[in-house]
Amino acid sequence: MRTVRVIPCLDVDEGRVVKGVRFTDLFDAGDPVELAARYDAQGADELVFLDITASSDNRRTMVDVVERTAEQVFIPFTVGGGVRAVEDARRLLRAGADKVGVNTAAVDRPQLIAELADEFGSQCVVVAIDARRRPVPEGKPLEWEVFTHGGRTSTGIDVLQWAERCAALGAGELLVTSMDRDGTRDGFDLELTRQIAGRCSVPLIASGGVGELDHLVEGAVDGAADAVLAASIFHLGEFTIADAKRHLAAAGVSVRPA
């Protein structure tokens, strides 16, 4: 049985949860540990924390957040942001994280993915991919480009090729964010997730663009995602995780009931 996971994402800046539109315009959404506990109680299947500043001071703050979360929350959680080496990952895993997310550092040095997988196992290694559509002539296949540094830096790398390479290097899961959709509330980029799912056998988390509960269903069904991630619809209190689970189940998607 395949069961789709619902994952709230907590972008953390200086120890606070923030949420932006298209990677900018941040607003404060609360204490990360408090929010994590609330989402656990609502039936979240996993949590993702992204440390979006990742300065060296903030990294210590993040370890503290991870330790406090691990004392209260007994569902899996991933921590990403600022992981550049095996030792950064070890610090987060020892603090209680179950998986670490890598993005920019993996693009700069893909071997990092293999090092992390060798050291901790693939199941610990989530590669986050920030994807933006490239303009292509009408009728040509769609293309996406990998962006790094929180979406600020273009790399020229093709997303589909990069996703395959990540899986081959030992990534246990891909967290794919559409930068075109992030914060727009227009729904996931379903072509993007479907094409990656068609090429890679590792689990895929769809991210970016959720504005209503039908978008979660689309991600799981049309987007072929194994997990659906959203932030603002949950942070703003519009919908609970339980609402999302009920909606998915009513649409015929197998989920763990809240």
Place this chain on the structure above:
Amino acid sequence: MIAVLDYGIGNLRSAEKALQRLGADARLVDDPDVAATADGIVLPGVGSFGPCASALESSGLDRVVIDAVSRGIPFLGICVGFQLLYEGSEEDPSAAGLGVLAGAVRRLPDGVKHPQMQWNVLDVTRSQLLAGVPDPAWVYFVHSYAPERTEDTTATCDYGGPVVASAERGAVWGTQFHPEKSGAVGLGILSNFVAAVEATGA
């Protein structure tokens, strides 16, 4: 004291924290002499069978496990820590398991994604460890291999066919899923283990 064996692999903190949350005196232990005095032992494990087997051996904690099992000390293996109880694994045919339980660890069925990384429902046949779990009991799995079905099997989940989710023999328990990451259901399972430790230690 419950010793959560620390043999240098990934996240051991969550098993320790979950047991502490239940009021147990749980500690990460890397010293075999200290582990040998424990009233209960938890062997976590993430990653691959071979590296975990060799890390356990070089830590010297493998002998503690064998000895504790022979003395009937309550023992819980989780994920790869569960797999290590068997004789060997298809994942790493050159590595030997502890052989506490008969049988081998096999790759998950074809036609489904590897790893299984999701919540799934337990189909429980009989189990002391899983006593009192709700029906359905949802628990969290992350694995590409699982032990084969034997007479020790106590629960399965459906993932391209029945996949072994737990086993027990005497005071030796094992779960392929992560009770420490399975929310309230998982904490309930761990509390059964803690109760067994307290009953034996008293």
